Amino acid sequence: MSFEKKMNDAITNVESDRAAIAAVLTDAMIYLKKNEENHKTTGQVVAKYFEALQRSNDQLIKILALKERRERFENDDIGPDEFYDLIEQDEEE
Numbered sequence: 001m002s003f004e005k006k007m008n009d010a011i012t013n014v015e016s017d018r019a020a021i022a023a024v025l026t027d028a029m030i031y032l033k034k035n036e037e038n039h040k041t042t043g044q045v046v047a048k049y050f051e052a053l054q055r056s057n058d059q060l061i062k063i064l065a066l067k068e069r070r071e072r073f074e075n076d077d078i079g080p081d082e083f084y085d086l087i088e089q090d091e092e093e
Contacts, residue, residue, distance in 0.1 A: 007067055014060045021053045 028046045032038050
């Protein structure tokens, strides 16, 4: 599988996850508006969905950074080991 195919699959997965989370959060907002007690019983669950959405955002940012980095070095004479080092360096920052 090519880098571009993997990248597109990852982006598709992130978009799918974000859509599912958005649907759940929409339902949760409707439920929470019904009464104060709902906030107490479901607040933690809703917070977990927001955390998942944030991780999804982070994944998308990392994917786009990798894509940009790959495009930047695509015409350079860079080997797979050097490319891997760039990815590792990016994760440390």
